[in-house]
Amino acid sequence: MASVALENVNKRYDKAKELAVDSLSLEVEDGEFLVILGPSGCGKSTVLRMIAGLETITSGTLTIGGKLMNNVPAKDRNIAMVFQSYALYPHMTVKQNLSFGLRRRRIAKDEIARRVEETSTMLGLSELLRRKPHALSGGQRQRVALGRAIVREPEVFLFDEPLSNLDAALRVNTRNELVKQHQRLGTTMIYVTHDQIEAMTMGERICIINNGRLVQVGKPLEVYRNPADTFVAKFLGNPPMNLFSVHLAAAGEKVSARIGKQILDLKWPLSELVEHVGSTVILGVRPEDTSEIPPTNKGEAASLTGRISAIEALGSETLVVLDIDGVDQAFRARLSRYATYQLGDKIRIYTDVSSLHIFDPQTSMTILDSTISKRATTSL
């Protein structure tokens, strides 16, 4: 078991102009389950492959368990990796696949047998040991791939989108299975995915990467509640956060925002936002923070009106798309399942001001973090 630390790591592929990974610093604690989340092509797999030793590091340092690893070849790093394609050796049986990595490491035969036995029992592979990969189902292959990593008893597990080739039902089960394995083994795990649900449900911390840069690291709910910039705000959460430009103005001691012809009373103390008053900022509202029912505590609520242009009644909830005067993009709201509206209805929706987000339009970074907004609400 070991911690993993990257410090100012850069990666530039041959002949490429842009950096695939741009001065990335990240510490993964011993025994932690860290999920690296990002859209495809963001460089998250490259990060994983550099940790594995499958890609060279252009500059910066990588340490595993405190030891510098930059130039240690993959075969001498004590890590195991589960690939998206599983990468099972097609000419070997399941048993041979499991023991292949152990045989190289000069582990005694009976010890290999014991570990293979133990792992295959645990993963329900005992019946399949003599089969070759082509005779296995997708889920079985996935378990063999996982088993091949577990028997190795490595210091670090690396997962490269291991669930993306499974169907939806199997994916949920396997997610739980992986979390259980992590609790049992207590080994450091680094898990790359583009799926926010996997990230939210599995990670002890998640690390979000965009365009080769680290955007935010933190516990899943922290990141969800306090996205560091508009990218994270949009990427985490489904449907994504509504983001639109508003004009901030002072209303006495408080701040309000102008959206088209409507004034949204933010009720935040002027002092916190004084340098932004009179300018345009990006306001973020999560669809799940909206409601068609006025809250009991009116002091904390802001409201907007809009015309319904689409309704998705899902049974458990109702999603509506609103057209708001003066806002060029659609506004998504998540209403209760009892909401009964027609297309074209003009409705008023409410949101708690403490759940709003404000981002700088130039840097797209957050301006107001939750501590400020919390103070704002408590002060009322």
Add this chain to the structure above:
Amino acid sequence: MKQLSRLSVRSALFILLVLYTAYAIGPLIWLGSMSLRTTSEIDSSHYALPNTFHWWKFHEAWANSNYNNYFWNSVFVATTSVLVLVVIGAMAGYCLARYPFRGNRAVFFAIFSTIMLPPQITVISLFQILVKYGLFDTLTGLTLVYIGVQMPITLYILEGFFKRIPRDLFDAAKIDGYGDFEIFWRIGLPIAMPAVVTVMILNFILLWNEFLYAVVLITSDEKRTLPLGVQKFMGDQFSDIGMVATGAMISIIPVIIAYAFFSEKIIQGMTAGAVK
């Protein structure tokens, strides 16, 4: 009515196919039947089927007309070349498919492009070179030349196959702790076995039949390969049609056996370069 005309078109097509088949394999069957008949039988009726099978003719050709010698020479030259080719070719093909080093494509295309070289551009010089190093009129010399001749197609087929193996497999083996050569030996080569077998059979047949280099580089009778032996026998025993046919059959029987077992692989290998 329409059904009927469809049926008649189909039967006409079928007859056409049968005729073409007769044209394609008729001569071979004829040769086979002559190999079991004596020359006097043949002279009395050239296109009759054998009424008694004179198997002794094969023994006769084998033992008394030096065919055993030609046969083993061919076996030696073809198998040695095939083994060396597959080892060298697989290593090079694997490397060119898997390691994106500078000059990789240049090496590949340099070797591959020699497929179109006319043999004449090398055969005279190879003759001189082999004479110079005492390899002229030796089976070793001919084997070396054959390795050079078949290298491009070997490399082309194997490189193409190695390229289709997903990279993850090799990465997984790296992480499992294996070095470059072991990954080639334990992962690359076993997975590429179908292509390796194809290449071996293909090279074996092509070299078994090779004539031009052999006729230039081999002169003494005891070193002749089968094609040379058959040709010489034809020249010497021109009128003994029956025995010539027997000798010719001896030279193609191994190919027919290989074809009987591996027809799909052979067809695949032979057409590999042409299908896009």
Add this chain to the structure above:
Amino acid sequence: MSIWYRRESNGQWPIIALFVGPALLGYILLTIYPVLLTIYNSFFEIRPRNAAAFIGWKNYAALASDRTFWLAVRHTLIWALVAPVLEVVLGLLLAVTIYARAPLGRFFRVAWFSPVLISYVVVAIMWSWLYNYDWGLVNAGLRALNLEGLQRSWLGEPGTALWALIVVDVWKWTGFHLIVCLAAVHGLPQEVIESAEMDNCGWLGKIYFIVVPMLAPTLIGLLVLGFVGKMKVFDLVWIMTQGGPLWSTETVSTYVYKRAFDWNTFDLGYPCGIATVWFAAILLCVILFTTVFRQREKLEY
């Protein structure tokens, strides 16, 4: 703490050299060196036991006025232009026939490909017999059809010998083209052929309007491959006619062989000149084909 950074392929060079080295070495010693030596030798007169004498472009000058050489070029070009066309057309027609789900398709496939695998020596012997004046199947067939007047010594008359050889070549190679065409036809999208059927396209119409245009890249590839292959034709000619009668089947390859090893001229320089010229000609053709067809393809897409 100082770290050195590996470049992508640094540190891999020893393993690359180990893997590619043997093939590359063989390639240099057995292909590149002989090719260069041949070109070099073409500027010399090389007689056994005499030092090679440099004679500049004399071999090439002699070549220009060598009537036998030009005859050989003519024959080789006829062969290289006619045989591939016959083979590809026949192969394509047969492929379409099999594709139309004739019974026993697999058996036919194996049978038709078999001539490809038979050595030229055996093919040559077999066909010399089939062309035999007295009892060869060709003349026997003509007699059976009461066409005695057409009987001839097919390989013995200058007028027919080259064509008789080309027929043998077509016999040997049609199966090859057939298999390639078959694979290509099977690769065509089923819907296209079906929609042609709905348009009431006839059997020949289907081949002409659908199959040929869609297979154009494969067919062109086969023609080029065939052309380059026939430019080297040697075995069949050498064993069946040795270029005779009266030079009527002389090809460039047999002529090179004769001048180098068969005649008692004992000069290796001149045949090297022929080989060099012919090598250049083939190279030129290949470059020409690839650029022409590549440009056409660009236009199409």
